[in-house]
Amino acid sequence: MAKSGFKKEKGTDFDGSFSSSKDDFTIALSGNAKVGKSVIFNQLSGSNQIVGNWPGKTVEKAQGKLYFQGQKIHVIDLPGIYSFSTFSMEEIVSREYIAHEKPDVVINVLDASVLERNLFFTLQLMEMEVPLVVCINQVDIARQKGIIIDEKKLEKALGVPVVSTVAVRGEGLRKLIEKAVKAADNPKKIPEIIKYGGEVEKRIQNLSEMIKSKKTSLNYSNRWMAIKILENDPEIIKNIKNESPEIISYANQLAYEIEKIHQEPSFAVMASERYTLANLIASGAQVQTKIDIPFSERLDKILTHPVLGYFTSALVIIGLLLWTFTIGDFLEGILSNAFSFFQPVDPQFSGAITAILWNGAFGGIVAGVTLIIPFVIPFYLMLSYIENSGLLTRVAFMMDSFMHKIGLHGKALIPLILGYGCNVPAIDSTRILETRRERLLAAFAITFAPCAARTILILGLVAIFVNIWWALALYVLDLIIIFIMGRIALKATPGESTGLIMEMHTLKLPSFSVILKQTWARTKSLIYLVFPIYIVGSALIQAFYAMGVLEPVSNFMAPLTVGWLGLPVFAGVLLIVGAVRKEFILLTLVSFVGTDLSLALNPTQFIVLAIVGMLYLPCFSTIAILIKEFGWKAASVITGANFTTALVVGGLFAKILPYFL
Amino acid sequence: MSDNESLSENIEEYLEVIYKVSLEEKKPVTTSNISKNLNIAPGSVTQMLKKLDKRGYVHYSPYKGAVLTEKGLKVASKVTRKHRLLERFLNDILKLKKDKIHSEACQMEHTLSDDAERALCQLLEQPDQCPDEAPIPACDFKFDTCEECLERKHEDVEEIGSRDENLISIISLGENEVGRVSFIRGDYKVIRRLMDMGITIGAMVSVIKLAPFKGPVEVSVRGSKLALGRDIAKNVFVELIDCESKDEDGALAHG
Numbered sequence: 001m002a003k004s005g006f007k008k009e010k011g012t013d014f015d016g017s018f019s020s021s022k023d024d025f026t027i028a029l030s031g032n033a034k035v036g037k038s039v040i041f042n043q044l045s046g047s048n049q050i051v052g053n054w055p056g057k058t059v060e061k062a063q064g065k066l067y068f069q070g071q072k073i074h075v076i077d078l079p080g081i082y083s084f085s086t087f088s089m090e091e092i093v094s095r096e097y098i099a100h101e102k103p104d105v106v107i108n109v110l111d112a113s114v115l116e117r118n119l120f121f122t123l124q125l126m127e128m129e130v131p132l133v134v135c136i137n138q139v140d141i142a143r144q145k146g147i148i149i150d151e152k153k154l155e156k157a158l159g160v161p162v163v164s165t166v167a168v169r170g171e172g173l174r175k176l177i178e179k180a181v182k183a184a185d186n187p188k189k190i191p192e193i194i195k196y197g198g199e200v201e202k203r204i205q206n207l208s209e210m211i212k213s214k215k216t217s218l219n220y221s222n223r224w225m226a227i228k229i230l231e232n233d234p235e236i237i238k239n240i241k242n243e244s245p246e247i248i249s250y251a252n253q254l255a256y257e258i259e260k261i262h263q264e265p266s267f268a269v270m271a272s273e274r275y276t277l278a279n280l281i282a283s284g285a286q287v288q289t290k291i292d293i294p295f296s297e298r299l300d301k302i303l304t305h306p307v308l309g310y311f312t313s314a315l316v317i318i319g320l321l322l323w324t325f326t327i328g329d330f331l332e333g334i335l336s337n338a339f340s341f342f343q344p345v346d347p348q349f350s351g352a353i354t355a356i357l358w359n360g361a362f363g364g365i366v367a368g369v370t371l372i373i374p375f376v377i378p379f380y381l382m383l384s385y386i387e388n389s390g391l392l393t394r395v396a397f398m399m400d401s402f403m404h405k406i407g408l409h410g411k412a413l414i415p416l417i418l419g420y421g422c423n424v425p426a427i428d429s430t431r432i433l434e435t436r437r438e439r440l441l442a443a444f445a446i447t448f449a450p451c452a453a454r455t456i457l458i459l460g461l462v463a464i465f466v467n468i469w470w471a472l473a474l475y476v477l478d479l480i481i482i483f484i485m486g487r488i489a490l491k492a493t494p495g496e497s498t499g500l501i502m503e504m505h506t507l508k509l510p511s512f513s514v515i516l517k518q519t520w521a522r523t524k525s526l527i528y529l530v531f532p533i534y535i536v537g538s539a540l541i542q543a544f545y546a547m548g549v550l551e552p553v554s555n556f557m558a559p560l561t562v563g564w565l566g567l568p569v570f571a572g573v574l575l576i577v578g579a580v581r582k583e584f585i586l587l588t589l590v591s592f593v594g595t596d597l598s599l600a601l602n603p604t605q606f607i608v609l610a611i612v613g614m615l616y617l618p619c620f621s622t623i624a625i626l627i628k629e630f631g632w633k634a635a636s637v638i639t640g641a642n643f644t645t646a647l648v649v650g651g652l653f654a655k656i657l658p659y660f661l
Numbered sequence: 662m663s664d665n666e667s668l669s670e671n672i673e674e675y676l677e678v679i680y681k682v683s684l685e686e687k688k689p690v691t692t693s694n695i696s697k698n699l700n701i702a703p704g705s706v707t708q709m710l711k712k713l714d715k716r717g718y719v720h721y722s723p724y725k726g727a728v729l730t731e732k733g734l735k736v737a738s739k740v741t742r743k744h745r746l747l748e749r750f751l752n753d754i755l756k757l758k759k760d761k762i763h764s765e766a767c768q769m770e771h772t773l774s775d776d777a778e779r780a781l782c783q784l785l786e787q788p789d790q791c792p793d794e795a796p797i798p799a800c801d802f803k804f805d806t807c808e809e810c811l812e813r814k815h816e817d818v819e820e821i822g823s824r825d826e827n828l829i830s831i832i833s834l835g836e837n838e839v840g841r842v843s844f845i846r847g848d849y850k851v852i853r854r855l856m857d858m859g860i861t862i863g864a865m866v867s868v869i870k871l872a873p874f875k876g877p878v879e880v881s882v883r884g885s886k887l888a889l890g891r892d893i894a895k896n897v898f899v900e901l902i903d904c905e906s907k908d909e910d911g912a913l914a915h916g
Contacts, residue, residue: 083857087850114885117859264862268821271856272863279883306873397888401876409890410877499890500877501854 025184026074026101030094030125031109032118033080033503034390036137038062038518039167039511040109041077044177051521059089059431060521068177076103082117084124084228086235089431098130099220104184105131107176112142112149112164113506115286119278122158123194129221131187133180134162135172141506144294147286154285168511196273199261203254204230207247214244230255231267296507303394303507313395316386321420324379325455331374342366352546360539367581368527368534375452376526379421380519387414388510388518393502400500406486407493408433409500412442419449423622424529425522426451427629434498440630444489444638447618447626448482448645450475453582454614460586461610466603466661474610477649481615485645530621537580537620550576564647565608566654568600578613580620585613604657608650616646670771673740674699675709676718679727680737681795689726738798744770745791745798746781752792753785762792775802779810820846822862828898832878832891834868840899841865847896855897859883866899 027044029037041049045064054061062077078097079090086092098106108125110118115136125132136149155162161179165172195201208226218225218239228236229251241248258266303312342362350358386392392414400410412433419426426446430439450458463471544550554561554572561571570592578585593600601609617639618626626635678698682690692710696703707723714721718733729737747766751757757765773781779802782788787807789797802810822844834840842864845852859882860866869886870879878894880887889897 085853085857087853114883116883117885120857120859263823264821267853268856268862272861275859275861275864275883282884304870304872304879306870309872393888397877397879398872400872400888400890401874404890410888496848499851499893500888501851501858501890501893502877502888503858504879504886504888 024072024074025104025181026076027180027184028076028078028098028103028106029109030078030098030106030121031080032082032111032114032121034388034505035080035109035111035118036167036511037077037080037109038514040107040135040137040165040173040176041075042511042513042517043167043170043173044073045075049517051517051524054093059093061093066177068181071181073177073181082121084121084128085231086233088434092235095128098125098128103130104187105133105180107133107135107180109135109137111506112136112139113145113147115147115149116275116278116282119282120275123274123278126158126160126194127221127224127227129224131183132160133176133183134158134160135176136162136164137167138506138508139164140166140169141296141508144296145506146289148289149286154281157281157284168509194274194277196270200230200258200266200269200273203258207251207254210247210250211240214247216240216243216247218243226251227270230258231270232265300394300504300507303391304397309394309398313398316391316395317417320379320382320386320417323382324375324421324452327378328375328452331378332370335370335374339366339370352543355546356539356542360542361535363542363587364534364536364538364580365531367538367583367587368531372523372527372530376422377519377523379452380425380522381515383418383421384515384518384522385510388514390505390507392417393504394507396500396502397504404497406445406483407441407490407497408438408445408486409498411500411502412438415442416445416449419446419451421452422526423447423449423451423618424625425526427622427625428525430629435495436630437493437495438498440634441486441489441493443626443630444641445482445486447622447638447642448478448485448615450478450614451582453619454478456583457586457613458610460583461597461606461613465598465601465606470603470607474607474614477611478614481645481649485641489641529625533620533624534581538577538584541577541580541584544576545573560647564651564654565612567605567609567612571609574609575612575616578619579617582613582619585609603661604654607657607661608654611653612646612650614646615649616643618642671709672713672716672718673736673771674767675713676729676733676737677740677744679719679729680734680741683729689722689728691726694726735801739801740770742798742800743773743778745795746778746785746788747773748791748793749785749788749797750781759792782807783810819849819852820844821852822898824898825900828900830895831866831868831880831889831897831899832871832895834866834899834901836868839865839867839902841902842897843900844898845896846898847893851893855889855893858887859885860887860897865902866897 029041031037041062041064044066046066048066049062049064051060051062053059059079064075064077066073066075076097078094081088081091081094084091084095086095097103106125108122110122122132122134134154136151136154139149142149149164151162151164161183163172163176163179165176167173196204204223204226207229208222211222211225216225216239218236220228220236225236225240229240229248232255237248237251255266258269262269264272302308305312386395396410396413398410399413403410403412412430414432415426415429417426418429423446426449427443430442430446433439433442458471458474462474541550550573553576554569557572557575558569561567561575562569565571574585574588577588589597589600597606617623623635623639626638675695678695679690682694682698692703692706695701695710696706699706710719710721710727713719713727713733717730718736719727719729721727744766747769748762751762751765752759778800782800791797800810822842824844828843829840831840842860842862845855845860845862847855860880864882866880866882868878869881872878875891877888877890880889880894
């Protein structure tokens with residue numbers, strides 16, 4: 001992300017209280033997931049931020065800046081992680097950033113209610129020997145749970161500055177910045193409090209002495225490298241091995257000795273010892289007073305109740321969809337009015353160029369706007385709320401065993417639900433899953449999920465011209481298809497499923513600014529992907545139309561569309577234009593026959609067209625992101641599976657439905 | 662049983678020879694050639710080749726000879742690899758006489774496990790030739806590079822802690838019961854992940870909730886709440902702690 005992208009503007013509460021001209025410096029925010037890092041980041045950088053990806057990685061990178069006492073400060077929000085192993089992209093990105101980019105100070109954000117677990121990560125940051133300021137966030141929530149943390153004691157135990165904050169209300173942030181600036185200005189060496197048990201500590205020191213004597217070119221501290229090697233960290237071991245393999249042989253010997261003493265692998269010994277230390281520090285610095293059970297805990301009991309939990313989970317999902325479609329319907333009404341000047345021209349009168357530009361390119365813009373504003377934005381807003389409040393983790397918890405039936409675990413529910421809004425960001429968000437296989441399985445299931453465009457198709461064709469019950473039935477049918485196809489895909493892709501390991505964060509009212517920022521970031525990346533495809537795709541189809549290619553093609557498709565699916569010949573054209581976006585099927589149909597579609601189609605045809613339209617292809621944008629994330633091969637297999645399913649199901653309905661309708 | 666074993670050994674011997682000869686001659690391997698190499702009557706060889714064809718290891722046509730199928734090639738290169746690794750081992754490490762090596766390796770190759778093959782390769786530092794300079798085929802392990810194979814040596818860990826009869830799985834913990842984690846079994850990455858999240862040996866765990874339909878388990882550990890899939894949770898074993906003597910840091914738990 002280019003630095004020139006930053007705009008010079010004032011946007012924070014921390015502006016110009018004091019003037020001096022020092023060099024810019026950088027603060028990195030690091031810590032566990034959902035501890036309020038993003039809230040702090042938003043509070044600090046205000047509107048001055050850029051959200052993108054880390055170069056070459058599918059991990060979100062958020063950077064911003066603020067002015068404090070005349071200094072320009074860059075703030076980087078690192079992804080939320082629990083440890084510095086290398087099992088996830090987030091962990092690799094964070095550790096490489098801290099080790100190589102060397103921020104002037106790292107603010108480690110901790111959740112006050114879960115001090116011990118959070119300190120486990122703090123200790124790892126201290127091992128990296130970066131200038132550190134510890135921020136105990138959400139002290140208000142902790143207080144409700146009867147947990148009071150003594151800042152001073154913690155500061156003394158850790159040997160680094162500690163600040164308590166309630167970031168959502170901005171409390172303590174000024175002090176946090178002051179301490180961070182101070183820590184960056186006079187970098188003190190991190191006190192070596194992290195001593196492991198005698199026999200482990202001795203070996204860490206021996207190994208780090210050896211690394212020191214070999215003078216490796218690696219940009220890490222010797223002690224940290226020694227610890228990582230003994231923890232069996234593949235990255236560090238590989239790098240060291242290239243330079244001086246004898247270090248690794250020595251380390252293997254040491255690790256073996258540790259294993260002999262403790263009867264456990266050395267990585268397990270070290271994790272245990274680090275946690276023991278975290279426990280000691282935490283219990284020394286916090287007081288647990290029993291106050292009555294806070295509301296969030298009582299709510300949690302209901303949300304994960306063996307019976308009520310399913311009810312509330314269903315409520316959350318249905319609520320999300322109802323909200324989206326109620327608001328969406330309302331907004332779309334307004335927008336359609338606003339765009340009522342947009343009427344497709346008849347190319348026979350206006351000429352091909354006008355048709356391509358007006359019907360095609362501009363039509364693509366209109367279609368994009370009328371999808372994103374009414375449906376996608378409200379959906380993202382509510383989804384972000386459900387995510388950040390912790391409701392979604394409860395739903396994932398309840399649904400885990402069902403998700404296992406299609407080879408996924410509870411967390412995969414998040415992308416799947418996203419798929420109800422739009423497949424594209426949903427597939428993007430499969431990144432939260434552990435393995436490529438799981439991401440593929442999830443993406444595959446998502447391409448069948450009834451996204452906003454499919455819903456419009458179902459509503460526009462079936463709810464209006466057949467009845468609402470058939471529309472609902474199609475929704476149910478779609479769920480069944482997701483399940484069946486998911487099962488088939490699971491059987492077709494051998495491999496082991498990863499189990500669920502997920503933190504159940506405290507339920508809370510999420511920060512409004514975080515919700516807005518997240519919604520905007522998601523919407524923006526969707527716009528970048530979707531708009532060009534809409535505009536170009538729609539213009540291309542108009543061009544084909546003008547060249548008279550579409551009619552022969554739809555005649556060519558007639559055996560399929562007319563013979564097998566029992567649709568009119570022009571359905572071929574509909575399906576071609578629908579590849580850009582599913583609602584184009586509806587729009588084009590209107591342009592062919594006028595608003596009363598029942599003149600052209602009978603109820604069976606409405607339903608069959610809706611089914612085929614719903615299933616036959618993921619739209620162009622979805623295919624584009626499938627290619628981007630999984631490559632051509634996987635994308636074509638998924639597309640092929642969609643197409644086959646559409647033909648099979650559509651054909652069966654075309655044959656059976658006449659007996660019922 | 663032993664019939665089966667000798668049959669599969671037999672198949673491996675045949676495939677090995679076809680593999681070797683076809684690499685040298687680059688055309689179908691004739692019955693007479695195999696017969697010469699294995700010192701078996703041509704009639705029996707033809708019989709066997711027909712059998713191998715039926716099982717999908719080779720394509721056999723009379724008068725022309727046999728060509729390895731993909732399936733056959735896999736078996737053949739695997740056993741050839743084991744054979745040549747063993748030759749190296751017998752030669753380099755055990756310093757046996759060169760003329761003994763071949764027949765010795767022929768005996769051992771069929772019983773050498775894949776784990777032993779991998780260890781042997783690492784011990785010999787990924788040799789690419791056997792003592793008489795024939796190339797050693799590449800392994801069929803799912804590693805991208807030899808470095809990765811070496812690095813992952815430690816990742817074979819599939820349990821930590823010590824198994825004891827008194828231990829129970831956390832899914833058998835009742836509500837309000839507390840256990841001390843004593844033994845974890847599972848995939849290396851899962852174990853590491855669990856430890857990062859605070860489920861280390863010695864940690865105090867209690868169960869908050871078991872989701873129905875074999876759903877996940879919500880546990881409380883080190884002040885945080887975690888949801889663990891049932892398959893992961895049932896492999897975490899704890900020692901039940903008497904509630905009376907329960908203590909924050911668990912030091913007094915033994916009572």
